[in-house]
Amino acid sequence: MKTHTLSLTQLAKGLRAxxxxxxxxxxxxxxxxxxxxxxxxxxxxxxxxPALAAAQxxxxxxxAGRGGPLTGLPLVHKDLFCTExxxxxxxxxxxxxxxxxxxxxxxxxLKSAGAITLAKANMDEFAMGSSNExxxxxxxxxxxxxxxxxxxxxxxxxxxxxxxxxxxxxxxxTGGSIRxxxxxxGVTGIKPTYGRVSRYGMIAFASSLDQxxxxxxxxxxxxxxxxxxxxxxxxDSTSVDIPVPDYVAGLEAPLAGMKIxxxxxxxxxxxxxxxxxxxRDALAVYERLGATLKEVSLPNLPLSVPAYYVVAPAECSSNxxxxxxxxxxxxxKDPRDLMDLYKRSRGEGFGAEVKRRIMTGTYVLSAGYYDAxxxxxxxxxxxxxxDFKRAFGEVDVLMGPTTPTPAFPIxxxxxxxxxxxxxxxxxxxxNLAGLPAMSIPxxxxxxxxxxxxxxxxxxxxxxxxxxxxxFQKETDWHSxxxxxxx
Amino acid sequence: xxxxxxxxxxxxxxxxxxxxxxxxxxxxxxxxxIFDFVGExxxxxxxxxxxxxxxxxxxxxxxxxxxxxxxxRHEINQKNAPQVAAGLYLVPKVIE
Numbered sequence: 001m002k003t004h005t006l007s008l009t010q011l012a013k014g015l016r017a018x019x020x021x022x023x024x025x026x027x028x029x030x031x032x033x034x035x036x037x038x039x040x041x042x043x044x045x046x047x048x049x050p051a052l053a054a055a056q057x058x059x060x061x062x063x064a065g066r067g068g069p070l071t072g073l074p075l076v077h078k079d080l081f082c083t084e085x086x087x088x089x090x091x092x093x094x095x096x097x098x099x100x101x102x103x104x105x106x107x108x109x110l111k112s113a114g115a116i117t118l119a120k121a122n123m124d125e126f127a128m129g130s131s132n133e134x135x136x137x138x139x140x141x142x143x144x145x146x147x148x149x150x151x152x153x154x155x156x157x158x159x160x161x162x163x164x165x166x167x168x169x170x171x172x173x174t175g176g177s178i179r180x181x182x183x184x185x186g187v188t189g190i191k192p193t194y195g196r197v198s199r200y201g202m203i204a205f206a207s208s209l210d211q212x213x214x215x216x217x218x219x220x221x222x223x224x225x226x227x228x229x230x231x232x233x234x235x236d237s238t239s240v241d242i243p244v245p246d247y248v249a250g251l252e253a254p255l256a257g258m259k260i261x262x263x264x265x266x267x268x269x270x271x272x273x274x275x276x277x278x279x280r281d282a283l284a285v286y287e288r289l290g291a292t293l294k295e296v297s298l299p300n301l302p303l304s305v306p307a308y309y310v311v312a313p314a315e316c317s318s319n320x321x322x323x324x325x326x327x328x329x330x331x332x333k334d335p336r337d338l339m340d341l342y343k344r345s346r347g348e349g350f351g352a353e354v355k356r357r358i359m360t361g362t363y364v365l366s367a368g369y370y371d372a373x374x375x376x377x378x379x380x381x382x383x384x385x386x387d388f389k390r391a392f393g394e395v396d397v398l399m400g401p402t403t404p405t406p407a408f409p410i411x412x413x414x415x416x417x418x419x420x421x422x423x424x425x426x427x428x429x430x431n432l433a434g435l436p437a438m439s440i441p442x443x444x445x446x447x448x449x450x451x452x453x454x455x456x457x458x459x460x461x462x463x464x465x466x467x468x469x470x471f472q473k474e475t476d477w478h479s480x481x482x483x484x485x486x
Numbered sequence: 487x488x489x490x491x492x493x494x495x496x497x498x499x500x501x502x503x504x505x506x507x508x509x510x511x512x513x514x515x516x517x518x519x520i521f522d523f524v525g526e527x528x529x530x531x532x533x534x535x536x537x538x539x540x541x542x543x544x545x546x547x548x549x550x551x552x553x554x555x556x557x558x559r560h561e562i563n564q565k566n567a568p569q570v571a572a573g574l575y576l577v578p579k580v581i582e
Contacts, residue, residue: 101562194541208541237548306526317501324502326575331568335578339502347504352512355503359494359513360520362501373524378537380530385538417516418523434541458542 003028004164005481008073008221011167015062015072022062022072026055026116029074032165033119036485040141042160043119044079045087054116061114070228071114076169078157079120080127081107081212082201086117090203091125091135091153094329094349104201105233106170106212113228121156121169125351126320127177127205129153130423131413134353139410142185143482144448148407151181151423157215158185162449163485168216168225172202174209175308176402176427179439182215183402183451186441188468188478189215190222193458194434195240197226198233206315207238209308209431218478219440219468223247226461242459250462251469256290258467259395265301266400266426266453278443278450279401285474286399286467294395298387303380304428309421310364310377311432316354317361323349356417385433392457397467401426402439402451426453436461440468441477449477487521489514 003011003025014020030048037043051074058072077083080090082100084107089095103111111117124134132140132155140155142148143163150159154171158181161169171178173191182189190213197212204210214229216222227248232241262283267276283293325331325345332344350358364373391398403423413420430437435455442452452471456464472478489497494514498505505513540546560573569576 098566101559101565195545234550237550240542240545300530303526303530306524309520310524310527321502325568326577327563328566328568337578338580340504341578342502343499343504346502347506350503352509355501355505355509356513356516356520358501358503359497360517363497363517363521366497366500373527375537376527376530376532377524378539379532379535380527382535382538383530383532385541385543389543416519418519421523432541 004032007218008167009224011073022055022058026051026074029166030118036163036165039146040143040159040163041138042122042140042156042165044089044122044137045120047117047119051116051118058114068114073115074118074166075110075115076119076121076160076166077107077117078123078154078171080172080203081170083107091123093136094323098328105198105235106229109229118166121160123156124153125354127153127172127174128353128357130180130420133414134351136351142407143485147409149410151184153177154215155181158182158187161187161215161217164481168214168221171215172210172212174206174312175431176424178213178215179402179427179437179453180424182439184407186449186480187215187217188219188222188440190438192461193436195238196230198236198239200233200235204319206312208315209312219465219472220251223251223465245462247462247465250466253466255470258291260286260291260293261296261391261395261398262293263398263400264295264297270404271401272405274445275401275405275450279452282442282452285471289470296391296395298391300383300387301429304384304432305421305425307377307380307432308428310373313357313361314365314374317358320358381432384429388433388435398455400453402453406445406448406450430455436464438464438468440471443477487518489518
């Protein structure tokens with residue numbers, strides 16, 4: 001039976017109905033992961049034996065009528081989620097020997113709901129990148145055209161789901177790292193509200209921006225996983241203690257009367273004309289479903305990329321100071337003294353983009369420059385957050401493109417960091433304001449997927465998933481599979 | 487804004503990063519263009535704006551009770567250490 005094109009929700013039903021066993025399911029996906037690893041390079045570590053052992057246990061639970069909502073279902077974790085006893089590299093030479101001594105809260109929650117981890121997904125080094133080309137383990141390739149990037153930093157997660165190597169994968173989003181690769185690979189991605197999902201055991205990049213989420217083929221699957229992953233965690237001091245709604249139960253709410261804001265600043269000259277057509281077509285679907293459209297302006301939004309490239313590197317330079325070659329991670333050979341140990345361990349362990357961001361951050365936080373850069377950026381950030389707040393006084397959600405263009409060729413933007421950074425021009429605003437946001441597939445341009453972005457007020461994940469689900473009931477873009485992976 | 491080679495060397499020192507000579511030139515160029523780019527922020531009028539302290543309005547950093555919650559896991563944690571002896575992390579001699 002062909003199971004790899006089924007959604008997680010469908011697979012859960014099939015397991016309960018005994019149409020197939022968890023072992024069969026897991027083996028099937030592992031075989032696909034193995035078969036496509038040489039072309040896509042979507043994984044860093046493949047966990048065949050432990051996954052099959054867990055599937056056997058899941059089959060016993062299912063036979064006895066036990067288990068949780070995800071029992072026996074296969075998953076992949078982005079390789080920055082700590083997984084106990086398993087290599088957790090964060091895509092870096094610095095951590096290529098790091099075996100995590102504990103599970104991230106997200107990993108533990110999904111495990112206790114019954115999910116099985118098949119592999120750890122490739123990613124941009126320390127989640128710093130928009131093309132998955134900064135990984136120490138080599139670039140991930142886009143399943144729609146393997147000469148192209150899958151986006152990043154959650155490129156392995158997005159490519160794996162798009163190629164149906166796995167029905168769902170965890171991912172993280174600091175400036176667009178869930179939504180941008182989801183858009184470029186034609187899959188569904190959600191970045192929750194800041195504080196909604198625990199970051200305990202998620203290797204830190206920029207602590208005022210980082211948030212964990214998922215990449216799936218459908219909004220319904222994202223709801224299923226988000227219901228299990230979300231919630232308060234005393235181990236994360238930024239975790240918010242607000243009850244988690246039943247996202248699955250909320251999927252079918254009618255959209256009639258929903259007010260959708262079209263972000264004027266997103267329909268700018270940088271937006272590819274064909275991309276824009278697909279977005280306008282998607283908005284017409286929402287109008288047919290009873291929603292009303294209204295243009296809204298967020299005048300400070302164009303400053304989001306420069307604000308981000310002060311705030312994120314500053315926090316990165318601080319977070320990555322922990323990699324000192326002493327307690328874990330790469331250590332240089334035969335250090336002369338302690339300073340030499342620090343400098344060479346870090347110089348050798350980090351890749352080019354990570355070093356660039358650490359130095360950018362070090363400079364903006366150095367004596368005499370703090371006010372001019374970090375403080376100024378945090379003020380601009382407040383202006384952007386205020387813009388969003390005003391907009392949500394008028395509309396329920398905001399919609400627009402996720403990216404300016406479809407996927408671009410590998411190597412195309414690696415020489416100029418600014419060109420690469422501008423890829424996240426439409427996604428960064430939601431991170432700066434701590435807002436939940438999604439990307440869902442809404443069409444193809446030249447055979448490549450285009451993503452529609454949906455942004456909502458704080459803690460409106462349920463409404464976003466509901467809106468995305470309604471669209472996916474009317475269209476079939478989310479079920480398109482790249483030809484060679486059908 | 488053009489950063490000098492000396493400035494790049496100083497930033498790398500502050501960041502505790504050993505750079506190769508070829509890397510210095512690359513970062514001199516790319517950091518200069520990044521700081522030109524973030525100079526856009528000067529366009530915003532922020533005179534009466536308070537800097538954002540938390541992405542969620544009204545939230546502040548939560549503190550936990552000052553009680554012991556961790557168990558001793560040093561043996562497991564030290565499995566990832568490059569060099570350990572008698573439960574201690576080893577580094578090059580610091581005091582002459």
